[in-house]
Structures are given as structure tokens and as C-alpha cells.
Amino acid sequence: MPNRSESESESRKLLKRLRDTLAEESEGQERLDHITTIIASSMQTEVCSIYLFRDPETLELCATEGLNPAAVHQTRMRLGEGLVGRVARLGQNINAADAPSTRGFRYMPETGEEIYSSFLGVPIQRLGDKLGVLVVQSKEARGYTDDEVYGLEVVAMVLAEMTELGAFVDDSAALSARHQHPVMVRGTVGQEGTAEGHVWLHEPRVVVTNPVAEDTQAEIARLNDAIRQLQVSVDDMLGSAGIADKDQRDVLETYRMFAHSRGWIRRMCENIERGLSAEAAVEKEQSSARTRLQSASDAYIRERMHDLDDLSRRLLRILTGQGSETGAEMPADPILVARDIGPGDLLDYGRTLKGIVLEGGSVGSHAAIIARALAIPLVIHADHITTEALNGDHIMLDGEQGIVHLRPEENIAAAFRDKMAMQAQAQERYAxxxxxxxxxxxxxxxxxxxxxxxxxxxxxxxxxxxxxxxxxxxxxxxxxxxxxxxxxxxxxxxxxxxxxxxxxxxxxxxxxxxxxxxxxxxxxxxxxxxxxxxxxxxxxxxxxxxxxxxxxxxxxxxxxxxxxxxxxxxxxxxxxxxxxxxxxxxxxxxxxxxxxxxxxxxxxxxxxxxxxxxxxxxxxxxxxxxxxxxxxxxxxxxxxxxxxxxxxxxxxxxxxxxxxxxxxxxxxxxxxxxxxxxxxxxxxxxxxxxxxxxxxxxxxxxxxxxxxxxxxxxxxxxxxxxxxxxxxxxxxxxxxxxxxxxxxxxxxxxxx
CATH class of the missing domain: 3.20.20.60 (Phosphoenolpyruvate-binding domains)
Incomplete structure (x- = not known):
């Protein structure tokens, strides 16, 4: 088995080969096929396969090196079905030396996989968003090493970034139209009412456009500079809070402790040394920390996941300059779009908001309570809205039915305005x-x-x-x-x-x-x-x-x-x-x-x-x-x-x-x-x-x-x-x- 430094060098080589492949002028399917070949060759495995979600419950084999090519885009499985489905459902790796005898194994005869014993599957996901599964298999019955598992995790993370950026869309016209075509999202009613306006993203998701490090030392220096800025801002926040209550101060002290954690910083630096850019290293550690904390039995420890998420987002905004530092101006008719939002932030926006759309939330959440108090229409459980929406997008929300129209076509917009006009007339009668x-x-x-x-x-x-x-x-x-x-x-x-x-x-x-x-x-x-x-x-x-x-x-x-x-x-x-x-x-x-x-x-x-x-x-x-x-x-x-x-x-x-x-x-x-x-x-x-x-x-x-x-x-x-x-x-x-x-x-x- 190669030593650690050699393994890390191979990881960097693999990432650079991936970066070069992604930079090539080629169709999405050709990119996927090339990636599976590169991974199989670099990891010296007979098989590498990429499964992506076609809908929230269905995975599809989209590319493979080693399995039957005729099975590509034909083999599908439900979430939780087989080892691949289990990886996707649990969001956790499966490393099996003898796959056929592993619980949950499902034989797919059309793929020709029966001759392969070992199986390593890692989820392709970005901060909890499930996008697919990356798999390598070998005839030899063996468990994959920690370094091999880490390498595949890093590759899966890069694939997740590229999937969200549309790197595997075959139709170049469709790719160029991303964030331009109309989208309807069906969610849940949080607060009744209708609203029309333009999107304002609360803490917009940071896009990591280059996950691979060009210069390791330069990336580490960038990370250290950003961490120092983060630590100063957290120290200032705690110093100006003026909190005397011990329990409350302990919460903020824990937050500051995370910001100064040597282990947290060391793990991000190790990610860079393995070939990731500073931004990708932060996201890799954020995902790993989420996995560790979500499985903790102590609810208080699980709650600290939100602290680490917040720190990671702050650090990413410093590194990329994205977010509030971009200088984007709130539109005159803002409809807030977010994964979730706390009551304090929502009260800061106040009645300037025309509506609110959240990926998370609940009918009894802080956000819903504030929205009702402010009489602001609210739709919750609007899946993937933060991925689909961009600041300034035209948006209409129907809080009566829990429906959001993003960049609506004119006939939809006209019907929606007719409904709002009828409601306004009714309100005049009620007055x-x-x-x-x-x-x-x-x-x-x-x-x-x-x-x-x-x-x-x-x-x-x-x-x-x-x-x-x-x-x-x-x-x-x-x-x-x-x-x-x-x-x-x-x-x-x-x-x-x-x-x-x-x-x-x-x-x-x-x-x-x-x-x-x-x-x-x-x-x-x-x-x-x-x-x-x-x-x-x-x-x-x-x-x-x-x-x-x-x-x-x-x-x-x-x-x-x-x-x-x-x-x-x-x-x-x-x-x-x-x-x-x-x-x-x-x-x-x-x-x-x-x-x-x-x-x-x-x-x-x-x-x-x-x-x-x-x-x-x-x-x-x-x-x-x-x-x-x-x-x-x-x-x-x-x-x-x-x-x-x-x-x-x-x-x-x-x-x-x-x-x-x-x-x-x-x-x-x-x-x-x-x-x-x-x-x-x-x-x-x-x-x-x-x-x-x-x-x-x-x-x-x-x-x-x-x-x-x-x-x-x-x-x-x-x-x-x-x-x-x-x-x-x-x-x-x-x-x-x-x-x-x-x-x-x-x-x-x-x-x-």
C-alpha cells in the first residue's frame, strides 16, 4: 500500500486530471464517461460508476467504466434499494469487501457486475442536498483504505459542485438557459396571502467554481487570512454583546471556541494538501462535521452543527467575496428566498418583504410565527428553491395553495395578477x-x-x-x-x-x-x-x-x-x-x-x-x-x-x-x-x-x-x-x- 504522502500526491493528480476534463469543450455525457475512466485508472479498480438522481426517489446509472455500457441510462433503482440506494438514502459511505453478502445487496443482471466482489460507494451531495452516488468496484475481495475512501469522497464532492453548475448537461442551450426558464415549485402553506415581486436571497449559497487547488501553499495562505478575519469578527461580536447571563454567554463562547478550533483549521489545511482549493476544503470539512454531529446522541451536540454551518458560511463568503459583500441591492418589491431564517433576521427585514419562500421551516416555526405577525405570505418546504433562484428573478407566490412561480410565463403571470386583483377588490368590500x-x-x-x-x-x-x-x-x-x-x-x-x-x-x-x-x-x-x-x-x-x-x-x-x-x-x-x-x-x-x-x-x-x-x-x-x-x-x-x-x-x-x-x-x-x-x-x-x-x-x-x-x-x-x-x-x-x-x-x- 502506498504511503500517505504518495497517496496524497495521487489524490492531487486525480483532481487535476478531473479539472482538466471538466475544462474541456465536450458534451455532458462525454465528460461523465471520461471521469469514470480517469477514476478507475487512478484508483486501479476495474469499475467506476456514477449514479445521479432523476427524481427525488429514483437513481439512474449515468456513466460507467467496467460495467455493461448498454445499462447506462437503463438501470434505475429506488432510493434505499441495493447498496447504491442505501448510500443515497443514508448519505453515508458503504465499504464492503464482499458486496454480494452485504446486507441490502441487490444483483442487477443487466450491468454484468456479478464478477466484482468489492464495493465502495460514497454519496454525491452538497451540504445535505443529495445528487447521486459514486461507486468503484474490483474483482479482488478487499476493503478500501482510509486514504482511498477519502480520495473518492473528495472526487464525489467535486462532482457535486460540477453537477450543480450544470457541467453534465448535454444540451448546451439548456445549460445556458439555466436560471432563465420558468420554474414552478409546490410547497406548503406557512401563511396565507399572495405576492408578486423579485427574489432577494438571504445568505445566498456560495458557489465554488474551482474546487481544485492550483498552488497548495497559496490556498493555505488564503485560508489562514480568511480565518483570521473570521476570528476577529466573532471576537468583536462577543465583546460587544454585553451579556451577563452565564448560560447565554456560554453559548457564544462555544461559538468562539469553534472559530478558534485548531482541529477544525488543521482538517481544512489537510484537505488543501490533498488537492482541494480553500473554498472546497471548507465545504469538505463542513460536510464531514455535519455527518459527525448529526449522528451524535446528545441533542445539544447536534445543535452545535448550526454553529459550525454558520461559521463555514461566513468563512466561504470571506474567501469568495460572495454574499452581502457583493454589493447587491435589495429590490423595491423583495420576496425573500432562503433555506431557513431565524426570527431576529426576519424581524430585521420587517414589513419591507412582500413574501417569503423557504426550503425548510414548519407551520409552527419561528419564521412562520413572525410571518403571521407581519401578515407576510409564506411558503415553506419549497424544495431546491435556493438553487433555482437568483437575486432579482421575477417571482410570484401563492400562499393560499403553497405554490411558487419563478420566472413565470406571461399567461401564468396574467392569471396570477387577476387573482390578486380580485382579492384586492374583496378587501375593499371588507373595509x-x-x-x-x-x-x-x-x-x-x-x-x-x-x-x-x-x-x-x-x-x-x-x-x-x-x-x-x-x-x-x-x-x-x-x-x-x-x-x-x-x-x-x-x-x-x-x-x-x-x-x-x-x-x-x-x-x-x-x-x-x-x-x-x-x-x-x-x-x-x-x-x-x-x-x-x-x-x-x-x-x-x-x-x-x-x-x-x-x-x-x-x-x-x-x-x-x-x-x-x-x-x-x-x-x-x-x-x-x-x-x-x-x-x-x-x-x-x-x-x-x-x-x-x-x-x-x-x-x-x-x-x-x-x-x-x-x-x-x-x-x-x-x-x-x-x-x-x-x-x-x-x-x-x-x-x-x-x-x-x-x-x-x-x-x-x-x-x-x-x-x-x-x-x-x-x-x-x-x-x-x-x-x-x-x-x-x-x-x-x-x-x-x-x-x-x-x-x-x-x-x-x-x-x-x-x-x-x-x-x-x-x-x-x-x-x-x-x-x-x-x-x-x-x-x-x-x-x-x-x-x-x-x-x-x-x-x-x-x-x-
Whole structure:
């Protein structure tokens, strides 16, 4: 076996041969064929094959040296099928001396591979984006050495870069048209609404155009210069943060420790010595670190992967000059496109954004919460949008259906604009109802309030016609900061919120964190199911210091006014009593300190778990008011994760069984005279709102933009008739009332 320096020299030779091949004027297939020949020759193996994804679930043999040439573009396999499929699915290498006896092996007779024993497969991927698999095989039954594995990993990384750059596209016209042709991406609705504008990439992906080092020493010098710049910027950030809290400072100290890590720097330098450019060396180490940290059992260690990702991206931007340093100007009508984004960054953009499109995210993520608060249309799970989009591209997003049109054709754009114009006309009609009550034809009045979480939301109170704030999410101030907010700052904010409400009621929900809302300065617990874990009131009762501080801020902010405070995610009576006891103690403490107290305090609870539908009567007697948290109650009622697209759309809010559960809550609150409201996405959907009112709910809280459509429908119907339709459906063995209520509504509106 060659020694290390000889092996490294061979790696550099191979990379240079690859670079020369990629620089040649040739078609994509010819390039692929030449690459497999070079790799097989350099590694002294009989076979080298390249498999690329044709769709997210299918791999295709695209080039080979050693297997049957007739199998190229004919042999395909599903993700996870055979050893090649397993490499792709797991994103990990498989090194087998005796491939046929290895678990998962699948014999493909058309390739003629039966005579080859050894198998080494490595994923062709770029920072988690799966592009294909690179394979070498030999007749000799042997395991490949660490140096050989490393060499093939480096080659696979280069292939990934070149695949993304379109180096293997046969049609030169198609290649030149990349980032020019129309693209439609179907994602998931994060926040409803439509928007047209131009792309603004948040931290655009750095493109490594030359992955091969021309001069090793020069590349190492470039890397060291960039690292010094990075370290200075990180040291300055920590020094100016002014954080006293030990836990929060530890997080930033860990971040700085990574930036100064000798091991991290050494591994990148070793990558350069093996033939990579400085940029490619950073990406190689970033990918390796992701693999190591993702497999860690400790959730805190896995979270540090985000620190390393951020440092690597910063380092790449310094090396390439790409990103914010390019001087690109944000368009006047920006639609933000990103892999993901934190709440702080999103708040920095604020209402300048027309829309947001994310590759990641979730319906309950920080970004979705902020987008709803700012009433910005949001589409999440838009696969590969950051690869397809360029700054300045024309883009249209339909937050009603979760569809994004990138560089749309004119007929698509015209149809989209017609839809936006119709929505604008409808909003004008709703504006005329702003100061009118949501009173039905039968004389029933439903109170419509708005959800909020930022000072920027409060102007919508007057504009939307909301009768108050039915839910003020206090966690946004905690999520958007790098450190714990101070009591005095929170008190000032809550006071400004009440000032802006101008006497209208504001219901403050105490800190609702956990699940997918994780504070950046709090260690995230390792939980198999966070939605059912340590969250909301459970955190508050365990971390009483944080809860007490927030309650003190609320008491001081509402001095001389009414304080409406609501505890989230109550699952049993004792939790409500314990939380109320903490509040009572803080009120007494504020009294002793001589602070002015609220004139009235109303203490409520969010009913979000099925357990509280059947709670003891004492719960309904002791709570001053109850708000149904529709989003969580629905997912727990149907055992369907609302983040899971495969299951969440199977279950209907207007399902008879769910309406029966809501009816039970309505009846129990009515029996004890306890005010009840419904808060959640369904409250803002006119048909659902109509049914909620029909079963007895008289207060609904929703996003401001939904108040007009809901009020418009309620004022045109008799909910007594709607209730009869629901009752008939209940006794006719139907699963949902949606179809009969829709039919009734259509006939009724046609008559009028």
C-alpha cells in the first residue's frame, strides 16, 4: 500500500486530471464517461460508476467504466434499494469487501457486475442536498483504505459542485438557459396571502467554481487570512454583546471556541494538501462535521452543527467575496428566498418583504410565527428553491395553495395578477364593514378579535375592525433576541401594546416555548416528541424565575388598567392552579413594593389538550375565561402532527367528532358562565368560523386580514339555520358537515 504522502500526491493528480476534463469543450455525457475512466485508472479498480438522481426517489446509472455500457441510462433503482440506494438514502459511505453478502445487496443482471466482489460507494451531495452516488468496484475481495475512501469522497464532492453548475448537461442551450426558464415549485402553506415581486436571497449559497487547488501553499495562505478575519469578527461580536447571563454567554463562547478550533483549521489545511482549493476544503470539512454531529446522541451536540454551518458560511463568503459583500441591492418589491431564517433576521427585514419562500421551516416555526405577525405570505418546504433562484428573478407566490412561480410565463403571470386583483377588490368590500358588528341575520353577535405578537401588529386593530387582541404571543420578544429580555424592557413593551390598543382588551399569553419554538440561549432538551414534551406552562412551572419575571413585567405594564393573562398548554387542573398561585404571589409582592396594581385581573387558560375537555368542573369554575387553542387541540385530537403533510390534511375541523368535542367545551363553559373563545387558523376561515358560531362560540380570534372575510359571511347568514344543518348531519351518519354546510350556504347565498 502506498504511503500517505504518495497517496496524497495521487489524490492531487486525480483532481487535476478531473479539472482538466471538466475544462474541456465536450458534451455532458462525454465528460461523465471520461471521469469514470480517469477514476478507475487512478484508483486501479476495474469499475467506476456514477449514479445521479432523476427524481427525488429514483437513481439512474449515468456513466460507467467496467460495467455493461448498454445499462447506462437503463438501470434505475429506488432510493434505499441495493447498496447504491442505501448510500443515497443514508448519505453515508458503504465499504464492503464482499458486496454480494452485504446486507441490502441487490444483483442487477443487466450491468454484468456479478464478477466484482468489492464495493465502495460514497454519496454525491452538497451540504445535505443529495445528487447521486459514486461507486468503484474490483474483482479482488478487499476493503478500501482510509486514504482511498477519502480520495473518492473528495472526487464525489467535486462532482457535486460540477453537477450543480450544470457541467453534465448535454444540451448546451439548456445549460445556458439555466436560471432563465420558468420554474414552478409546490410547497406548503406557512401563511396565507399572495405576492408578486423579485427574489432577494438571504445568505445566498456560495458557489465554488474551482474546487481544485492550483498552488497548495497559496490556498493555505488564503485560508489562514480568511480565518483570521473570521476570528476577529466573532471576537468583536462577543465583546460587544454585553451579556451577563452565564448560560447565554456560554453559548457564544462555544461559538468562539469553534472559530478558534485548531482541529477544525488543521482538517481544512489537510484537505488543501490533498488537492482541494480553500473554498472546497471548507465545504469538505463542513460536510464531514455535519455527518459527525448529526449522528451524535446528545441533542445539544447536534445543535452545535448550526454553529459550525454558520461559521463555514461566513468563512466561504470571506474567501469568495460572495454574499452581502457583493454589493447587491435589495429590490423595491423583495420576496425573500432562503433555506431557513431565524426570527431576529426576519424581524430585521420587517414589513419591507412582500413574501417569503423557504426550503425548510414548519407551520409552527419561528419564521412562520413572525410571518403571521407581519401578515407576510409564506411558503415553506419549497424544495431546491435556493438553487433555482437568483437575486432579482421575477417571482410570484401563492400562499393560499403553497405554490411558487419563478420566472413565470406571461399567461401564468396574467392569471396570477387577476387573482390578486380580485382579492384586492374583496378587501375593499371588507373595509366598508370595518366599524360594523359581526351580527348575523338572526341577531347573534360574534366578537372578532385579532392575534398579535409585535408592536407592529397593533395598527391593524383599527384597520381590520378587530374588537381587541384575543391573543398576544409574548414569546416573540424572547425568540428574536440573542439573550433573555430584561424585565424593564418587557414592561415597557407591554405598556406600549396596551397604549396602542386604546382601551380595547388585550389578552397576554405567557411564554409559550418548547416544541418547535426554542430560545437561542436555552439548551434544547433531547426529546423524542417535542410537541408532547417540555413546553409552554411546563417550562414555566419548572423555570419559575423566568415566569415570575414575565408576570412582574405584565403587572407593572398594566398598572391602573385591566390585566388579562392566559396560561398556555394547560393539561390538568393542578397546572392551572399552580400557575395562578405564582401570579397571586407576584401580585402580593408588587403590592408590598408599593407598585401600582392593575385595577382588575382576569386569569384564563388555553384549552389545547383533549384532557381538559373532560377536566373537573372546578377548572371551568376557577378560570376567569378559556380560549380553545384550535391548532394544538386538533392535532392531539386526531393524533396527526400538523407539521406532517402526509397526515395533517386528512383530518377536517368540521369532522363531526371534533365538533362534538368543541360542543362539549361550549356547553360546559355555558353551564358555569365562563367566557369562551376560539383561537387558531380555523377561526379565520369563513366556513369554519360560521360552524363555530353555529355550535355556540361567540368569540373568535384570528389574524387581522381574516376579520373582514369572516365578518362579511357572518352578517349574511342565519346561524340558527346553519345549526340545523349541522344537527341533521350529526344524525345522518356523515363524517363531516363540510359538504352539507357548503351546499346549504351556496343555496342560501344564491337566493339572496
Amino acid at each position: 366598508s364593514l370595518r366599524d360594523k358588528p359581526a351580527t348575523t341575520l338572526c341577531g347573534t353577535t360574534v366578537s372578532l378579535t385579532m392575534n398579535a405578537g409585535l408592536m407592529a401588529d397593533l395598527p391593524s386593530l383599527a384597520g381590520s375592525g378587530a374588537e381587541g387582541v384575543g391573543l398576544f404571543r409574548t414569546e416573540l420578544q424572547f425568540l428574536a433576541n440573542r439573550s433573555m429580555p430584561r424585565r424593564g424592557d418587557l414592561a415597557k413593551l407591554y405598556s406600549r401594546v396596551m397604549d396602542a390598543a386604546q382601551g380595547k382588551p388585550v389578552v397576554f399569553r405567557t411564554l409559550d416555548i418548547g416544541s418547535d419554538k426554542v430560545l437561542p440561549y436555552m439548551k434544547r432538551p433531547d426529546e423524542p416528541n417535542p410537541a408532547l414534551g417540555w413546553r409552554a406552562i411546563r417550562v414555566g412551572l419548572d423555570k419559575k424565575g423566568v415566569m415570575r419575571m414575565q408576570l412582574q413585567a405584565l403587572i407593572r405594564a398594566t398598572a391602573g388598567r385591566t390585566l388579562d393573562v392566559m396560561f398556555p398548554f394547560i393539561a390538568q387542573l393542578d397546572e392551572f392552579r399552580a400557575a395562578r398561585d405564582i401570579l397571586d404571589r407576584e401580585i402580593e409582592r408588587e403590592r408590598r413594593l408599593g407598585h401600582t396594581l392593575p385595577t382588575q385581573i382576569r386569569v384564563g387558560a388555553m384549552l389545547e389538550t383533549p384532557s381538559m375537555v373532560f377536566a373537573p368542573d372546578a377548572f371551568f369554575e376557577e378560570a376567569d375565561f378559556i380560549s380553545i387553542g384550535g391548532n394544538d387541540l386538533k392535532q392531539f385530537f386526531f393524533a396527526a402532527d400538523r407539521e406532517n403533510e402526509r397526515v395533517r390534511r386528512r383530518y377536517d375541523t368540521l369532522n363531526i367528532s371534533f365538533l362534538n368535542a368543541l360542543q362539549m367545551i361550549v356547553d360546559r363553559c355555558h353551564a358555569f358562565g365562563t367566557p369562551l373563545s376560539f383561537c387558531g387558523e380555523d377561526a379565520g376561515r369563513p366556513l369554519e368560523a360560521l360552524c363555530l358560531a353555529a355550535i355556540g362560540l361567540r368569540a373568535l380570534s384570528m389574524r387581522p386580514a381574516s376579520i373582514g372575510p369572516v365578518k362579511n359571511l357572518l352578517r349574511r347568514v342565519d346561524i340558527g339555520e346553519a345549526r340545523e344543518v349541522i344537527e341533521t348531519a350529526r344524525h345522518s351518519r356523515q363524517q363531516s358537515v363540510r359538504e352539507p354546510i357548503n351546499l346549504w350556504l351556496t343555496e342560501m347565498l344564491t337566493r339572496t
